[in-house]
Amino acid sequence: MLAHRSLRAPGRSPSWQHTSHRVVRLQRRLLSSRPRPRHLITLAIESSCDDTCVTVLEKTQGAGRGAARLLFDKKVTSDNRPFRGVRPMTAVASHTQHLAGMVQEAMRALPDAGSAAARDKAAGENVLWVDGRPRRKPDFITVTRGPGMMSNLSTGLSTAKGLAVAWGVPLLAVHHMQAHALTPRLVSALEAGRPGKDKKRPGSALSPNYPFLSLLVSGGHSLLVLSRSLTNHAILAEAQNIAIGDMLDKCARDIIPDSELAAASGDGVMYAAHLERFAFPNGPADYAWYVPPAARADEIKIYDSGFGWKLTPPLSEITSMSFEFAGLNGQVIKVMMEHPEMSLEERRLIARHTMRLAFEHLASRLLFALSRSGKVGEEDRMVLRNVRTLVVAGGVASNRFLMHILRGILDVRGFSHIKLVCPPLPLCTDNGAMIAWTGMEMYEAGWRSELDILAIKKWPLDPNSEEGGILGVPGWKNIDEAKS
Template sequence: MSGLWNRSRQCLSQGSLFPHRVSLTARLPPLQQAHLQPRQTRRALLTLAIETSCDDTCVAILEKSKTGAARLHFNEKITSDNRAFRGVHPLTAVVSHTENLAPLIQKALQSLPDAPRVEDGSHAKTLSVDGRPRLRPDFVSVTRGPGMTSNLATGLNHAKGLAVAWDVPLLAVNHMQAHALTPRLVHALRGQEVIPSHSPAAEAATGDQNMRSPEFPFLSLLVSGGHTMLVHSRGLNEHAILANALNIAVGDMIDKCARMIVPADVLSAEDSASGMYGPVLEEFAFPGSGASPDYEYNYEAPARRADEIKTFDSGHDWVLTPPLARMGKTAADMFDFAGLNGQIQKLMAEKPDMDVEVRRILAQAAMTLVFEHLTGRLVFALQAHSEKSAAAGWQSRIKTVVLSGGVASNKFLRHVVREMLDARGYADVEVVAPPASLCTDNAAMIAWTGMEMYEAGWRSDLNVLTLRKWPLDPNAEGGGILGASGWYKAPRD
């Protein structure tokens, strides 16, 4: 059937005290506070991270050596069961976080590295876990936002408790920044061999070990159930939003399409505790693609914008119009998924008895139109950057595109992006994406972002609150990542 679509898409500390601010110093200006915070040096850095922005309860332990190599000692998640709601139910997710986070942290502590023997008699920074001395994390990382307020608060409050108990700094980081930096984590994990076999982190170790760490600047398509944005990442905390969703996010749209298009018996057979049906739609549209690394999509990328926005004629008495087809570069900064979703909803209401093969054509068409729409904005951005570079006499162009967020685990999306860039003259632009387990929400990416922020000297006050909305762009209202209150800089060694 795919051939029909050739264009017709986580104890207390036993170690020496680490000076940390308490209520008497909390009101000091950041520069005065910083003098109270000498940096700790150790052969390697170790952090425990927590992610609870939505319905996944996630904990990770990450270690990074001075050489830059990273090792995941623990990385697990527990997803709330939202099947009865056919989508994320906030209260159900909060109950799941409350029930599962403390036991998951307790389990993670058993994976902390054993504390080394100290020959010079100095006092090692250790924790006693089940009677064994283990290294104490240097800091605690946690998602502060964006996300669901009550969900975020569960993780943030646990993280604050650990930071106080262990007398270590807190790094409260931006969830979307973490998604954008995930390929840098994957690169740092290269060559890792030992991860607990029971952990979902195993996939991270067996992913693309040759993935290069994207150097700034690069472009990111951050695509998930709650976000769709094209980001120009110029530095650790400099992320300009080039395009954003007008209405629903791409992951939300794909889930809705799956529930409308995929036969009910297939959906009920799928054990999707989160109620996220994107992977079901992908497998339904392209049977066998999930199990085959060399699946042939028989997809022909549109060589021109005019080809990209052509109306899709199914040959079965129905058509689909691509998103924003009648708008040119004036709409280069926006994504629209509600319109196409509405077309499909109307079509399925008119043809509720549509047979399986025609439903498969519809699934293929929906995904292709959506992914070409995403990539079309990416092409606009590459063109604009090239034109700006030429006008300024720069001899540079964007060399890397990062695909991140839950939807980035979709193999067909990766295929479409690669093929379209090749067809539009950007074959030299590298497309990088993490393994699937690191595309969806996870604590490993929070640990890595905490690590990068810690190394850059940033710390978070213990009085920080969750941020339901927290834009990446420093030019946006609120001043982006560093515009949020509660950051302070630790002095350099």
């Protein structure tokens, strides 16, 4: 009887095992060939006023989703203290002095491209050599186009154009106030991208979702905006004359004693921030006296200080959807002129109630919109029913007393379901990160800017304006629409 002989060749695995190994290798090839999440990178410039800002932002690609990281973020503010306010020529000189060096610093923060990528001809097109090292080239350049001071904007825009041409990448020239409105979505993406987050779920949805309301309050703007989409931000109310930040700056210069104002001058000309610190030396612990007005009648009461002066709330007899701060500013200046020897405690009193009346005035128009008692278009009125978030952005959003008043009034007037969102303090004032993020959202939506665009001093945000809002100005192109 013949001995049993194996059909397997020496040194080879059984057929089932060999097949299993082939399957594993095939799976590995398939996994390695799957498109991995692509990281978009932009270098952004903000120069609309007295801050020179340069930022490098990285985001996991995916419109409306993803995580983001700040690779570089720097701000230099021009010294305008001798002028007690922003002097355009001084700010432009500061932009010119610092911008190139800040861009050079930002380039050093770009991701390392690696020697293999640098040697590869195709990949080499996406590489910048910085200090002899290969760095990944930004996918596009973002810059503030407007609104703002023309010379200041033009300095940043010219630099951004030069970088876009030199590096052969697209340009995104964005709206400054749109960037403020989108800042909470940036915060959401940065939170998703921070170390320690679950890397298996990098595609979490950005928040807040549309639609949401925004109070955009700064030295140059006082707007109540209904944000319906990335490029559709309808203005429900805006200032008739001066902006709330400008009013608070002017009042601070009269209310705060010169000695204290001089001691705080190291922080520049942000006098409104000095006013808050002067009025509340112990911070939020000093808010205990405040009681939110339970009804419109309480909101429009004339304030009698008991020291021989009074303050009347703005537009107390009018329910129009607008803000008016010049009248309150004039009242405060008159009181200070008539009482030059006012004590320190009395000065703190007028500082507190100046801010209270200004902030309650902001809240009043918000309440008109939410309660649908204000003059709001029928289409906007329908959208407002779905609003669950109020975003407060701009320089004045850094005022904690403002946030305390808004939360208190929303709660006492039946709108406790409205979530109040405010960016971290460094992202409330002008910054490059918000410009970079707006560029990211616009880039992923297919938008690009032509290289012949000019800066825009006054750029209406509302799509219903004569100019057509963000997309109404010339110089935009959409590559997604061109493909279709």
